[in-house]
Amino acid sequence: xxxxxFIVLVVLMGMRGSxxxxxxLKDESAHPNFVTREQKDLTVEEGRGDVMATGELxxxxxxxxxxxxxxxxxxxxxxxxxxxxxxxEDVHSATAEDVADTGRxxxxxxxxxxIISNRTQKCSADVFFPRGEPTQSPEVKASCEELLQNxxxxxxxxxxxxxxxxxxxxxxxxxxxxxxxxxxMMPFWHLSIVASSFIMLHESTENTxxxxxxxxxxxxxxxxxxxxxxxxxxxxxxxxxxxxxHWKLLFTxxxxxxxxxxxxxxxxxxxx
Amino acid sequence: YDxxxxxxxxxxxxxxxxxxxxxxxxxxxxxxxxxxxxSLLKIGLESEKRKKAIWMDCGxxxxxWIAPAFCQYFVKQILQSYKTDTKIETMMRNMxxxxxxxxxxxxxxxxxxxxxxxxxxxNRSPGPSGDCYGTDLNRNFDANWGIGISFNCSSxxxxxxxxxxxxxxxxxxxxxxxxxxxxxxxxxxxxYGQLLLVPYGHPNFTAPNYNELMxxxxxxxxxxxxxxxxxxxxxxxxxxxxxxxxSRDWARMQGIPYTYTFELRDKGEFAFELPEDQIQPTxxxxxxxxxxxxxxxxxxxxxxxAVTAAASFWSVLLAAGVARVNLMSS
Numbered sequence: 001x002x003x004x005x006f007i008v009l010v011v012l013m014g015m016r017g018s019x020x021x022x023x024x025l026k027d028e029s030a031h032p033n034f035v036t037r038e039q040k041d042l043t044v045e046e047g048r049g050d051v052m053a054t055g056e057l058x059x060x061x062x063x064x065x066x067x068x069x070x071x072x073x074x075x076x077x078x079x080x081x082x083x084x085x086x087x088x089e090d091v092h093s094a095t096a097e098d099v100a101d102t103g104r105x106x107x108x109x110x111x112x113x114x115i116i117s118n119r120t121q122k123c124s125a126d127v128f129f130p131r132g133e134p135t136q137s138p139e140v141k142a143s144c145e146e147l148l149q150n151x152x153x154x155x156x157x158x159x160x161x162x163x164x165x166x167x168x169x170x171x172x173x174x175x176x177x178x179x180x181x182x183x184x185m186m187p188f189w190h191l192s193i194v195a196s197s198f199i200m201l202h203e204s205t206e207n208t209x210x211x212x213x214x215x216x217x218x219x220x221x222x223x224x225x226x227x228x229x230x231x232x233x234x235x236x237x238x239x240x241x242x243x244x245x246h247w248k249l250l251f252t253x254x255x256x257x258x259x260x261x262x263x264x265x266x267x268x269x270x271x272x
Numbered sequence: 273y274d275x276x277x278x279x280x281x282x283x284x285x286x287x288x289x290x291x292x293x294x295x296x297x298x299x300x301x302x303x304x305x306x307x308x309x310x311s312l313l314k315i316g317l318e319s320e321k322r323k324k325a326i327w328m329d330c331g332x333x334x335x336x337w338i339a340p341a342f343c344q345y346f347v348k349q350i351l352q353s354y355k356t357d358t359k360i361e362t363m364m365r366n367m368x369x370x371x372x373x374x375x376x377x378x379x380x381x382x383x384x385x386x387x388x389x390x391x392x393x394x395n396r397s398p399g400p401s402g403d404c405y406g407t408d409l410n411r412n413f414d415a416n417w418g419i420g421i422s423f424n425c426s427s428x429x430x431x432x433x434x435x436x437x438x439x440x441x442x443x444x445x446x447x448x449x450x451x452x453x454x455x456x457x458x459x460x461x462x463x464y465g466q467l468l469l470v471p472y473g474h475p476n477f478t479a480p481n482y483n484e485l486m487x488x489x490x491x492x493x494x495x496x497x498x499x500x501x502x503x504x505x506x507x508x509x510x511x512x513x514x515x516x517x518x519s520r521d522w523a524r525m526q527g528i529p530y531t532y533t534f535e536l537r538d539k540g541e542f543a544f545e546l547p548e549d550q551i552q553p554t555x556x557x558x559x560x561x562x563x564x565x566x567x568x569x570x571x572x573x574x575x576x577x578a579v580t581a582a583a584s585f586w587s588v589l590l591a592a593g594v595a596r597v598n599l600m601s602s
Contacts, residue, residue, distance in 0.1 A: 061511040087541055090503065115541065173387045178275055179547030211540030213391060235391065237543055239465070239513070242408070242428040244391045270388065271404065271426070 054104075057094040064094035066209050066240075067106040071125040073201040073210070074140035075112055080194030081258065082158055082187030083151035089113040089120050103130040104206070112144060116190070121146045129206050137202045155255040158187050162220065162228055169220035169230075191259070192218055195251045196234045198261045209239035216246070227252035227260070233267075244269060273551040275337050278344050281373055285313055292351050294318070295364070302443020305397040306378045310443050313347055316368035317354075317361070324573055326457045326566050327448060327528075329372040332409050332440075332519065334379030334392045335544045336463040338536050338554055343373040343461060345555035346562065363570050367456070370447075376409055376440055391544060395440055399425030400433060407432040410460075412441040415521035416474040431517050444519060449526060456569040458523035458531040459562055464543050465535035467513065468493055468506045468561065471524040475510035479524055482508065488568050489532065492561040499557035502537065509533070530569045534558060 057064040068091045075086040089111040096106045106127045113120050125142035162169060174189045175181045181189050192215045200210040216233040223229040229252045236245040250263040278284040289296045295315055302310040316323060330343035350369065354360045374380050378396040382389050394406030404426040411421045411431035421431040432438055436445050448455060470485040472478065479485060489506040496504050509515055513535075524531040537546055537554045546554065 058511070060505050060507055062513065065512075087539065173390075175542060175545045175547065177384075177387065177390045177545060179542050179545040179550070181547075211543050213543050214545060216387075237391075237540075241422075242393060244428075 054096050054098060057096055057106075059091040059094050062209075063096065063206065064091050064106070064108065066204075066206060067094065067096075067127045067129075068108050068110050068125075069209050069211075070127050070138050070201065070204045071108060071110060071123065071140060071142055072112065073197040073204065074125075074142060075123070075144070076194050076197035077201055077259070078142075079148055080190070080197060081151060081155055081255075082191045082194075082253075083116055083154045084148065085115045085190045085193055087113045087115050092122075099128070101131060103128055103132075105129075114149070116151075117149050119146075119149070135205060138204055140201070152255060154187075159228065159253075159255050168222065169218065171215070171219075172217045174215040174218070188218060189215065191230075191253060192232060192234065194259050195230070195232070195249055195253075195261065196236060196247070198251075198259070199234065199247050199249065199264050200236060202264075203245075207240055211237050211239065213237040213244055223252075225252070227254040227257055246270075273341070273555075274548045275341060275551070278341075281340070281377075282309075282311065284344065285311060285373065288313060288347060288351065295351065295354070299370070299447075301447040303439055304376070304378045305395055305439055308377045308381075310372070310375065310377065310440065312370050312372040312447075314368055314370055315347065315350060315364065317365045319365055321366075323454065324367045324570075325451060325455045326367055326369045326459070326569070327455050327523070328369070328457075328459045328461065328562070329375045329444065329519070330461040331372075331374035331380050332376050332460060333462060334376055334383040334394070335390065336461075336536075337383070337544070338463045338546045338551065339461040340374045340380065341551050342534075342536060342555050342558050343371050345552075346559055347371050347373075349559055359567070363566065366574050367570060372444075375444065379406070379409075393428050394430065395438055397438060399430070401425070406430065407438050409438055409440050410462075410519060411515065411517040412436060412438045413445065413517050413519050413522035415517055415525050416472065416477070417517040419474055419516040421516060429515075435517070441519070445522070448523060448528075452523075452526040452528060455523075455528045456530060456573055457566055458520065458528045459534060459565065460519050460523075460532075461534045461536065461558070463536040463546065464538055464540065465513070466502060466504045466537060466539050467533070467535035468504050469509045469512060469520070469533040469535065470507070471509065471531055472521045473509040473515040473518050474521075475514065478508070481529060485530065485532075488530065488565055491568075492532075492564040495564045496557045496561040499560050500553045502557055504561065530565055532565060534562070 068088050072086055072088040092109040094106060094108045096104055099105050108125045110123050111120050112123050121144050123142050123144035128139040130136040171185055174185055193212045196212050213235040216235050218230055218232040221229045221231055232249045234247045234249050246267045246269050248265045248267055251259055251261045253259050285298055289298055297314045298311050299314050300309050300311045304310060330339040350360055354364050376395050379392055379394060382396055383392045394408050396405055397407055398405055408429045411429050414435040417435040418431060421429045436442050468489045470489055493504045493506050520531045520533045536558055537550060
């Protein structure tokens, strides 16, 4: 057969892909467990996380991500409606700097995803987290590249239906346990997230990451005013503490005025 | 696909054994606080050699319903594939798959009770004074226990009265601990966040194979993206989501080389109440990611030389089936 033929044969045998013999444990370079006989399998690396990062930040790591989430909440308070809602699509780059003793400022390049029209837009944003007691809310400035899609007609239609309607909206647990939302409740789910974004923006720090967990209850109230008025019980999730935070939120909405919060109050979580 | 489709879980597990008697057995390996039996499905083909193993657990946190759904999907997928997919068949011959569909059974069942319990996370053991319930099982393992968590019983990250105080954590510790030399992969499935996390949760410690874990993780994330274009962020826990006392960290400390936490969909839009129409696509993409890691671990163990590593690459490429993995990308 010759040497070359032998090589070919060896290669072809290898190509079958599955060896018939057991792996040799003596061949330690092939065995993935070879470092693992000690009980504590650790190497010490320079401590991180104690001192919050400054300068260029890794956009995948939590300091940039938490700041970017605050921008999402800000965009929803500013531009959100029953037919417009933002999610955080990606963080492209981030830097942070201390501002004397007053706090820390993050500068971010992000992509925001407008969920209902399914469009992504790039934004640049500044988030300032103030220092000191009592804890203050962050301050956000953001500018996004595209004009927002016009949702006026849909908003007007929704507004009219519930302004004139004979029955007031009342709903619980949106989404339900299986993640289901009735189609005619969708705009109120969006509206609830927008309203809750005021809370999430207000409460955010460098040590929180808020998302909406669920609308426990939303009830439309009678009102003499132009705007629709809602009383609600919102459940927010903080990824850092893993807690579900319960908030009572009284807010109004109209196409002209957007969402305005009248009262917000955290309530204790039930003990069970 | 719906969340209730394969409930009750123990009946579904028994059905799997009935449908695939040569390949599946149920192993009972512990008890929950409320005295329910904790079981896994052991899946593998008969072999005379000593086999290696893959560990997967779902539902350590009660409210993360997509996770048990994924374990069930994973089981059905490998059982439906192994007869036609030679790669899967080979892996089943060389390795056993230990899959626990729901680890925190008490918590999971509690989260099904009514609207007010849906967002429960912990187990159901009573706290020290009996007026608060539940320990976070994923803070209860003996791995840098007690750092960066809460000692307050009513906290959702309460780590327990001491390391491995909880029967559910004890069950895993005993079962995996007594087989640690044979286990190649320890995958623990959670939601939400779209993340693949590598050890360790404590910022001062790095796994010796951190670079490899990241490389394999990034390739798995690419495999995930290839399915439905969902981005999963890969990173070490302290950089992305710090925690201590986790089952993943404990497993890595035992010497199990490839340990990952999967955080499935979404990124906060529906959070824990992921809609049922997303169950299938989420499972499909996660399967692709998990299979990449498992295949890597298998191939690294069961090849002695570069030739067979190349052969594995070809056989994975050629293998029909769900994987659609791209090993060359990072």
